[in-house]
Amino acid sequence: xxxxxxxxxxxxxxxxxxxxxxxxxxxxxxxxxxxxxxxxxxxxxxxxxxxxxxxxxxxxxxxxxxxxxxxxxxxxxxxxxxxxxxxxxxxxxxxxxxxxxxxxxxxxxxxxxxxxxxxxxxxxxxxxxxxxxxxxxxxxxxxxxxxxxxxxxxxxxxxxxxxxxxxxxxxxxxxxxxxxxxxxxxxxxxxxxxxxxxxxxxxxxxxxxxxxxxxxxxxxxxxxxxxxxxxx
Amino acid sequence: xxxxxxxxxxxxxxxxxxxxxxxxxxxxxxxxxxxxxxxxxxxxxxxxxxxxxxxxxxxxxxxxxxxxxxxxxxxxxxxxxxxxxxxxxxxxxxxxxxxxxxxxxxxxxxxxxxxxxxxxxxxxxxxxxxxxxxxxxxxxxxxxxxxxxxxxxxxxxxxxxxxxxxxxxxxxxxxxxxxxxxxxxxxxxxxxxxxxxxxxxxxxxxxxxxxxxxxxxxxxxxxxxxxxxxxxxxxxxxxxxxxxxxxx
Ligand SMILES: Nc1ncnc2c1ncn2[C@@H]1O[C@H](COP(=O)(O)OP(=O)(O)O)[C@@H](O)[C@H]1O
Ligand SMILES: [Mg+2]
Numbered sequence: 440x441x442x443x444x445x446x447x448x449x450x451x452x453x454x455x456x457x458x459x460x461x462x463x464x465x466x467x468x469x470x471x472x473x474x475x476x477x478x479x480x481x482x483x484x485x486x487x488x489x490x491x492x493x494x495x496x497x498x499x500x501x502x503x504x505x506x507x508x509x510x511x512x513x514x515x516x517x518x519x520x521x522x523x524x525x526x527x528x529x530x531x532x533x534x535x536x537x538x539x540x541x542x543x544x545x546x547x548x549x550x551x552x553x554x555x556x557x558x559x560x561x562x563x564x565x566x567x568x569x570x571x572x573x574x575x576x577x578x579x580x581x582x583x584x585x586x587x588x589x590x591x592x593x594x595x596x597x598x599x600x601x602x603x604x605x606x607x608x609x610x611x612x613x614x615x616x617x618x619x620x621x622x623x624x625x626x627x628x629x630x631x632x633x634x635x636x637x638x639x640x641x642x643x644x645x646x647x648x649x650x651x652x653x654x655x656x657x658x659x660x661x662x663x664x665x666x667x668x669x670x671x
Numbered sequence: 672x673x674x675x676x677x678x679x680x681x682x683x684x685x686x687x688x689x690x691x692x693x694x695x696x697x698x699x700x701x702x703x704x705x706x707x708x709x710x711x712x713x714x715x716x717x718x719x720x721x722x723x724x725x726x727x728x729x730x731x732x733x734x735x736x737x738x739x740x741x742x743x744x745x746x747x748x749x750x751x752x753x754x755x756x757x758x759x760x761x762x763x764x765x766x767x768x769x770x771x772x773x774x775x776x777x778x779x780x781x782x783x784x785x786x787x788x789x790x791x792x793x794x795x796x797x798x799x800x801x802x803x804x805x806x807x808x809x810x811x812x813x814x815x816x817x818x819x820x821x822x823x824x825x826x827x828x829x830x831x832x833x834x835x836x837x838x839x840x841x842x843x844x845x846x847x848x849x850x851x852x853x854x855x856x857x858x859x860x861x862x863x864x865x866x867x868x869x870x871x872x873x874x875x876x877x878x879x880x881x882x883x884x885x886x887x888x889x890x891x892x893x894x895x896x897x898x899x900x901x902x903x904x905x906x907x908x909x910x911x912x913x914x915x916x917x918x919x
Pocket of ligand 1: 711
C-alpha cells in the first residue's frame with residue numbers, strides 16, 4: 440500500500456505549468472468545440488421541432504417516418520453515425536469537404552431525434568383545457584400554438600433541452616476521432632508530445648466542466664424567468 | 672336567435688345526444704340541468720364546436736350549419752363559433768399571461784384590434800366583474816372565484832351573441848360561488864343571451880327564463896323554472912330534484 444503510494448509521480452498527475460503553457464492551444468480547440476456545438480444545437484432544435492410536430496400528426500404519412508427517425512437516432516451510437524457519414528458516404532460519392540461539417544451534420548441529425556421527443560412530450564403535457572380555451576376563443580391552430588401552447592411547452596422543455604445542449608458539447612469530443620481539431624484533439628496532441636496524459640486530459644475535462652457550469656447558470660436564469668408566473 | 676333541430680352526437684358507437692331540439696330567443700337565459708353524464712357538457716361543446724355533431728342543424732344568428740358525417744371545414748367551424756363564448760368548469764385561464772393579457776389575447780390575435788382600445792375595453796370589463804385591482808396578476812395568484820370571473824370577462828371580450836356556461840361554480844369552494852353567480856346574474860339582467868349548465872337550483876329559478884332537463888342524451892322536459900323545477904311532470908326530473916334536495 441505504502442509502496443504504491445510512494446511510487447506515484449505526483450508531477451505527472453497534474454503539471455500546472457504544462458497545463459498553463461498549453462492553454463492557448465486548448466482554447467483554440469475549445470473555439471472549434473463551441474462552433475460545432477452551437478451550430479449543431481441550432482440545427483438539432485429546428486429539425487427536432489419539425490420532426491416532433493410530424494410525430495404528433497394524425498397523418499400516418501408524417502408520423503410514421505418521424506417515429507422511425509427518432510427510433511433510429513436514439514438507438515444508434517453517435518460515433519457510429521459519424522463514421523457512417525464520414526467514412527461510409529464516400530462509397531456512394533458523398534464526401535464531406537471538412538470533418539467539421541461532417542461532425543455538425545452528424546451531431547445535429549442525431550440529437551434532433553432526442554429534441555423531437557422532448558418537444559413532443561412538452562407540447563403534449565400542456566393541459567387539454569388550454570387547447571380548448573384557445574380554440575373556443577376562435578384562435579386557429581397556428582395562433583394557438585404560437586401564443587398559448589409553445590410558450591407553456593417551452594417552460595417544460597427547458598431543463599431537458601439544456602441537458603441535450605451539454606450532451607452535445609461533450610459529444611463533440613467524438614469528432615476528434617475524425618480529426619477535427621477540437622478541444623479533446625488539442626489535449627491529445629500535447630499529451631502525445633509530452634507523455635503527460637493525465638495533466639492534459641484533466642485540463643480538458645476541467646474546461647468542459649467550466650463551460651457546462653456557465654451554461655447551467657444561463658439555464659437557471661431562463662428557468663426563473665419562465666417560472667415567474669408560478670406562485671408557490 | 673338560436674335554433675337547434677334534431678341534433679345527434681355519438682362518441683364512437685355510443686350515442687350521447689339524441690334528437691335535441693330547442694330554441695333560444697335573444698336575451699333569454701336558459702338553464703340546462705340534469706344528472707351527471709346526461710350530455711349537458713357535450714351539448715354546450717357542440718354549440719361551440721369543440722365537438723362536431725354527427726347530424727342535425729344549428730342556427731345561430733344568421734348562420735345555419737347542417738351536420739353530417741362529412742368533417743367540417745375550418746372556415747365553417749370558425750364562422751359558427753364566433754357567435755358563442757364558452758366558460759369552462761375549470762376556468763382554463765392562460766397561466767403565462769397576466770389577467771389583462773389573458774382577456775385581450777383573443778381579440779388582439781384573432782381580430783387584430785388595437786391594443787390601446789382593447790386595454791380600455793378590458794379594464795371596463797374587469798371593473799364590471801370586480802377584478803380591476805388584479806389587472807397585472809398571474810392567474811396562479813388568484814382564487815378560483817377570481818379566476819372564473821376573469822374567464823367570464825375573457826369570453827365577453829369577443830362580444831359573443833350567446834354565452835355558454837358549463838357548471839361555472841362546480842369547481843369552487845362554497846364561499847366563492849356567490850361572487851361568480853352574482854356576475855352571471857348581472858349579465859343576465861343586462862340582456863345577455865346565455866345557456867348555463869348548473870346545479871344551483873335557486874339561481875336557476877331566479878335567473879332563468881327557461882329550463883331544459885336532460886336525461887340520458889334527451890331533453891325530456893322543458894319550460895319555465897316554475898313548471899320544470901317546482902311542478903315537474905317526468906319521474907326522472909322529480910328524482911333528480913329530490914336528490915339535489917337531499918344533498919342540501
Ligand atoms: N370525449 C368523449 N369520448 C367518449 N365519451 C364521452 C366523451 N365526452 C363525454 N362522453 C360521454 O358522454 C356522456 C355525456 O357526457 P357529458 O356531456 O360530459 O355529460 P354531463 O356534462 O351531463 O355530465 C357520458 O356518458 C360521457 O362518458
Ligand atoms: Mg358536464
